[in-house]
Amino acid sequence: MEQKSRLEISLKSLRLKNPVIAASGTFGYGDEVQDLINVSKFGAVTTKTITYEPRLGNEPPRLLETCGGLLNSIGLQNVGLEAFINDVLPKWDGIENTCLIVSVGGDTVEEYIRVCKILDKFKRIDAFELNISCPNVKKGCLAIGSNKKALKKLLKGVKKYAGKPVIVKLSPNFRDIKETALYSQKFGADILSLVNTFIGMSIDVDKGYYYFKNKIAGLSGPAIKPLALKIVHDVCSTVNIPVIGMGGIMNTKHSLEFLMAGAGAVSIGTANFINPKTIDHITNGLEEYCIKNNIENISMVKIIK
């Protein structure tokens, strides 16, 4: 694929050929839909969160469309570490030029560290994204992200055993996301990615009960964009480390909003379901934007403070 140097960016030591990343949970493990979406068009792909053991995920129903949004309660269904190493990772040898970010999750801090330690030796993996923000599981994730002590233990532990860059994925449901962002930076995070889904709910009025078995679910999609953008803007003015911005991005204009808010890269998630061609539109659109505005590289876009 032709190098688009106008779009090449760096997030600390992570170099991406363009600033558009596939968000975790929205692209499988990156190899399943080559007919529809060419994986190598992305600057990076974030895998579905991997846990040590395989996970079944939540009992259905797992999805509900809202106005301009999607509530999901998938619950980290994943093949587990062993199958990821044996079945998924080898397929990535054939995909050059696109960074592979492995999202890591677990019930306990120890589980995260264990997974990162084992995966750290695989050269093909470019970075880890620590999922401390999924709202759809009972243990780990959001529970760890909301606890300063646990977060410190997690980051110190991962940084001790893993040499690859560490991205921390933050939740808009934290009591104080700016505070968590600062702690993450302080405890060794190289990059932050935000936001994960907003906790929401639906009630089935015919059945007279919650629509989701877990009662709550995570909201994504264009409906959350104004909320996500505000949070990304605020965190960007709080930390010094690079930020990957996401939340309802559907097109070039949305991507530019997040870049102007201070994000070094953007992530698209729900958009991949709606229109697999979104990655093409955005990379072409950002390239055109640079040309039209005489910008040598997309990282030079004006940041609004």
Added chain:
Amino acid sequence: MKQELCKILEQRELCPGYFYLRLNWETTCSEFIPGQFVEIKINESNDPLLRRPFSIFDIYENSFVVVYRVIGYGTTLLSKKKQGEYLDVIGPLGNGYNLEEEKLKKEESPVLVGGGTGSASLYYCAKKIISKEKSIRVFLGFKNTDDLFCLKEWNNLSVDLTIATEDGSYGKKGFVTDILPLNLDNSVIYACGPKEMFKSLRNRYLQTDVFASFEEYMACGFGICCGCVIKVIENNQEIYKKVCKDGPVFNLQNVIL
């Protein structure tokens, strides 16, 4: 699978609330397998946000047909689209009905069982089996005469067709499961309809392969979101399979209903 902008070649109301929609498909439709479906984006805007899945009813060289019932917001909007307009479509999706020779080659002819709008999913399946010069027996159940949306199309195929309506206003009175042969040990069943119908089939025909087409709420429709799952038994373990990618057709023996 591909993503194409498809011209609406024809849309007409078969009977109140049921629509026949034929869409152009640039690449050949001969690769479409009976039981597969497409994901249609209703509007260019984000409202509604998600695509809607529709079973393929029939195919021609460069066009395919979906038949659907208006049940909610998305289908209401779709029914107002006109010939000449375009729709963004992803397809063909899913695994389709198992029409391997070893499945079809039973002592008795294959049986197709359709419940309500599920009947739409079986039409192309029927045509395909007939094209292999095999006879089939078709049993379809509907609520009443208002719901006989595809009767004309089925009558045009030379098949052994039996209809049941719940209120007896057409054909035999009762559910489709009330009009089925007692014994189908030496046959194979292809089915599409409500889960209650599947439960009934599975309990009654313990020795028969029943290939059932499921539907579940979908976001992507092509296997990346893990939203549309059903529970199955595989290698003695209970796991979740994706209806859009591992299905929509599953052998009922393996499904936990």
